[in-house]
Amino acid sequence: MTVERPLPALLTVWRLRHLAWIAGGMALVFPVLMVLGHELLDLRWGAAAVRTALVALAGAVIAGAAIEWHARAAFARYSWTHLPEEGVVVHQGAWWHKEIWLPVSRLQHLDVVRGPIERAYGLATLALFTAGYHQYSVRLEGLDPEHALRLRDTLLAQIRAQRLRVEP
Amino acid sequence: MTDALPAGRLHPWSWVFHAIRALREVALPALVFMVVGRKDAFGPLVVGAVAAIMLIAWGILRSRTFRYELLERELLVREGFFVRETRHVPFARVQAVNERQGPLHRLLGVTELVLESGAAGKPEAVMRVLGVAEAARIAGMLRSVSTADHATPDVVASPAAAATQELLRIPTDELILHGILSNRGFVVIALAFGIISQNRELLDLLPIDFKQLMKDSTDTAAGIDAGAILGVLLVLLLGFVVLVRLLSIAFALFTLHDFTLRRAGDRLRMNRGLLSRVDVSGRVSGFQRIVLEQSLLHRAFRRCVVKVDLAGASLLGTPEAADSRLDTLAPIATPARARSLLQELVPGLDLEAMPWQPLHRSAAVRRWQKTMWWLLPTLTLVVAAAGLIPGLPSVALPGALVAATLGLGLSVMHAWQWARWSAFAASDGVIAFRSGAWARQWTLVFDDRAQSTALRRSPRDRREGTASLAVDVQSMTVSQALHIPYLDAALGERLNARFWRAGTSAPLPADAHAGSGLR
Numbered sequence: 001m002t003v004e005r006p007l008p009a010l011l012t013v014w015r016l017r018h019l020a021w022i023a024g025g026m027a028l029v030f031p032v033l034m035v036l037g038h039e040l041l042d043l044r045w046g047a048a049a050v051r052t053a054l055v056a057l058a059g060a061v062i063a064g065a066a067i068e069w070h071a072r073a074a075f076a077r078y079s080w081t082h083l084p085e086e087g088v089v090v091h092q093g094a095w096w097h098k099e100i101w102l103p104v105s106r107l108q109h110l111d112v113v114r115g116p117i118e119r120a121y122g123l124a125t126l127a128l129f130t131a132g133y134h135q136y137s138v139r140l141e142g143l144d145p146e147h148a149l150r151l152r153d154t155l156l157a158q159i160r161a162q163r164l165r166v167e168p
Numbered sequence: 169m170t171d172a173l174p175a176g177r178l179h180p181w182s183w184v185f186h187a188i189r190a191l192r193e194v195a196l197p198a199l200v201f202m203v204v205g206r207k208d209a210f211g212p213l214v215v216g217a218v219a220a221i222m223l224i225a226w227g228i229l230r231s232r233t234f235r236y237e238l239l240e241r242e243l244l245v246r247e248g249f250f251v252r253e254t255r256h257v258p259f260a261r262v263q264a265v266n267e268r269q270g271p272l273h274r275l276l277g278v279t280e281l282v283l284e285s286g287a288a289g290k291p292e293a294v295m296r297v298l299g300v301a302e303a304a305r306i307a308g309m310l311r312s313v314s315t316a317d318h319a320t321p322d323v324v325a326s327p328a329a330a331a332t333q334e335l336l337r338i339p340t341d342e343l344i345l346h347g348i349l350s351n352r353g354f355v356v357i358a359l360a361f362g363i364i365s366q367n368r369e370l371l372d373l374l375p376i377d378f379k380q381l382m383k384d385s386t387d388t389a390a391g392i393d394a395g396a397i398l399g400v401l402l403v404l405l406l407g408f409v410v411l412v413r414l415l416s417i418a419f420a421l422f423t424l425h426d427f428t429l430r431r432a433g434d435r436l437r438m439n440r441g442l443l444s445r446v447d448v449s450g451r452v453s454g455f456q457r458i459v460l461e462q463s464l465l466h467r468a469f470r471r472c473v474v475k476v477d478l479a480g481a482s483l484l485g486t487p488e489a490a491d492s493r494l495d496t497l498a499p500i501a502t503p504a505r506a507r508s509l510l511q512e513l514v515p516g517l518d519l520e521a522m523p524w525q526p527l528h529r530s531a532a533v534r535r536w537q538k539t540m541w542w543l544l545p546t547l548t549l550v551v552a553a554a555g556l557i558p559g560l561p562s563v564a565l566p567g568a569l570v571a572a573t574l575g576l577g578l579s580v581m582h583a584w585q586w587a588r589w590s591a592f593a594a595s596d597g598v599i600a601f602r603s604g605a606w607a608r609q610w611t612l613v614f615d616d617r618a619q620s621t622a623l624r625r626s627p628r629d630r631r632e633g634t635a636s637l638a639v640d641v642q643s644m645t646v647s648q649a650l651h652i653p654y655l656d657a658a659l660g661e662r663l664n665a666r667f668w669r670a671g672t673s674a675p676l677p678a679d680a681h682a683g684s685g686l687r
Contacts, residue, residue, distance in 0.1 A: 086672040097630070099623040101664060103671035106619045131286075132619030132640035134648050 005079045006142025009121040011071065013142070016117055018067045025063075026056050070094050080140055082151065085158060088128065090138055100138055104158045106130045112148050124148035128155075174237035174244050179299045181276045182234070186296060187227030188272075236295065238306065243283070245293050257292045261285045263454045263479060265307045266493055267447035274445070279303045283310070284493070286454060286479035286642060311435055311449065335436075335512060336429040336498055336505075343424050346500040347417030349465050354412060424499055431512075438494055450494035452513055454479040456617055456641040457649045458497070460506060460519075460610040467608070474498040474506050477643040510612075514598065519610065522593035522600060528634045531590065531654035536583035543579055547572040582606070592652050594666055599639075601652045613639055613650045616670035623664055625657070635660040639667065 030052060037048035073094035080090040087103040111127040118124060124145040128138045143151070234247040243257040264284040273279055278297040285292045298306070338346075425442035437449040457477040466472055474497040497513075498506060510517050554560060554568035585605035592601045594615075602610045622638045629635055635657045639650040655663070 087668070093624075095627055097625040099625075101621045101623075101668055101671075103620075103668065105671060130619040130640070131642045133642070133644050135620050135622065135638075135640045138620070 003079050003081050006075070006140075007123060007144060009123055010078075010142025011075045013117050013121055013123060014071050014075070015068070018064070018071065022060050022063060022067070026060060029059075030056055078141075082154075084154075088138070088140075088155075090140065100135070102128060102130065102138055104155060105162050106132075107155060107159055110152045110155060112145075112152055114145065126151055174235040174246055176236040176238070178231045178234050178295065179276075179278045179297050179302070181278055182231030182297050183224065183227030184272070184276070185227070185278075185280070186230040187223040189296070190223055190226050190230075231296075234295075236293070238309065243293065243306075243310075255293065257283060257285070259310055262292065262310050264448065264450045264493060265310050266449065267303060267307060267445075269441075269445040269447075271443045273297060281306060307447075307449075311432070311437075332430050332432040334428060334430050335509060336427075336501070338424065338427040338498075338500065340421070342500050343420045343427075344417050345469060345471065346424065347420035348413055349463065349469060349471060349500065350416060350420065351412075352416045352419045354416075357412060357415065420499075427499065429497060436494060436497075436513075438496075448494045450476075450478045455513075455614065456643040457645065458510065458514075458612040460612075462503075462604075462608045464606045470502055471500050472498075472503055472506050474501060474509065477641070477645055477649070479642045514612075516596045517598055517612075519600070522595050524591040524593045524602070525659070526591050527587060527652075527654040528632065528656050530632045530634065532584050532587035534628070534632075534654060535586050536580060539579050539583065543575065547575055587654075592655070592663070594663060597670070599650065599663060599666065601650060611650055613641065615666050617641055618667045618671060621664050621667045623660055629657075633657050637663055 033052040033055060034045075034048050037043045037051055038045060041048075043051065074092070077094060077097065078092050080088055082088050085104065087101065087106075090098075090100040090102070092098050092100070108129045108131050110129070113125045113127055114123070115125075122145065123141070124143045126140040126143055126148045128140070130136055140148075140151075229249050230247075233249045233252075234245075236246070237244045241259055243259065243262075245253075245255045245257065247253055262283050263286050264282075266282040266284065267279050268282070269279045277300055279300055280297050281293075281295040281303045282291045283293045283295075295303070295306075422442045423444075424440050427440040428438070430437045430439075431452070434451050434453050435449055436452055437447070439445070439447050455476055456479055459475045459477075461473045461475065462471075475495060476497050478494060498509060501509065507519055510519065551565070551568045551572050554564040557564075582605045586603065589605065589608065590601075590603040592599070594600070597615055598612050599615055600610060600612045602608065619640045619642055621640070624636045624638065625634075633656065635655050636651065636653040637655055637660050638648045641649040643649070652660075652663070
């Protein structure tokens, strides 16, 4: 029963993910701002593009700083504890702290997920599913792939043992 | 498919109901669009004829390709034409057996049978439609088999449990009261408005000439003083309120006619309806949450509503799914009757005797601040509008200020009463939370039926030393099944520990279809 924390590489994965969001957001906003500058401020297309780029850059820097601060706070809080035979307790949330308690007996199935970015950084995610509705899944991110598989197998064995106790 | 075809077929009239359903789901909007869009008289006829043929063909195809067979321990269903699907539904997994019979069903002597398991989403089998006798045979078999198979041993052991026991029957005068207390009249009005707005021609059928009426009223309006207009408006409003309540009473009399709730062992069965008969069932061990509700009107008449969430509630499914499953234990009951009903279903549960504990002392202020988020901007806007818009009568600003002060006063009173009355309690496997100021509600959750729990702490919570507890269960509830805010942090942890102990020491089979008996 030890408190486990995600590998530091997870913060990098989160940063890349956020970077992708910001880039996507900028790609959406950029043309709109440019047309607005051209139409409303009577700028020539070139000038509109330059000003839009400056505004978008400033916006991206501010948003990036806020997201980076949030990500660090969330990473610092992110941890989980596997209580053998009992379940998993997950701590998460940067400002709104959340403590999720998940008994082994309520686990429906377990997924080990590895996306392309996670593979590149040697990480894996273990997703735990219940039969609930509002909170049917809890994800443990930033695991070492071997550890993720080990944890999955341990939990599976415990689920099986409990079911045998219930329905001999 | 090398297996022999299952022998059971749907009732010969089944195609009618499949066609009607298809008509309602897809074809109707398209059909209305096409008919309304065309101006010549020939087009709609052709389109209608083609659509009718397609619908009938679809109905025949769907009903002819549906086969079923009752095996020893499971129901075998094979359906579909393009995509053929074979399903094995073990009797033990069937949580609910629901029957629904509209006027047309009764005319043709058939009924719709829907079998549900604890899994959320689609029902396990929808048999649309069966002859009444065949449906009764299947339903009866499922009810007896699964009760014997899966109820907890102590339920089976007591011989009285196997006998059917009537828990609740609602007499007609109570139904009339239910109609007055509930706001279902608006459902009928909304329906009428919807139909009229779609078909303006219907207005011409009324013996009133609206255009002439409008013209008359504008002609004479100049000569009538404001008092008379106000009087007429008041009378109209009163008439409208009375009409809505009358419709609501009629709605209650039709839908809840002959409401009975019966219990046989672990199984609950509810019947209701005058034109459309509804016969639904569910398992007591499948209860996820019980909610008692009391509006201000209910409180004035000393009545309440008792609702239940069963495992796998397909609340978000089709409209008829919401209407045809066991979701209400008592549409209307006195608090005393509701309490005894709960005691019969959950031995040892007494709402009054529970050790109610108040929320944290910061609850009133925080609840009030939460309403301020929307109330303050709204009031500011109203006052600013009254003061700044030119041409308003001189009483507008003082009037708005008085209204704003009144609104603020009411919000303070509401928050204070809310915090004073809201409380939680834990006893005998049940965690309860009651909340509300004017309208009240009680939420009951069984500690061994939680799927997961979450303790949350906002920055404000951390300053005040509080937390909120959210509990997730196996049914599709609109918001969290149980959410207790403004809890003292230590008490919140203690409550959470109760759920944890129940979840880890008395393991519910993770495929909770089997359910766990109530203690």
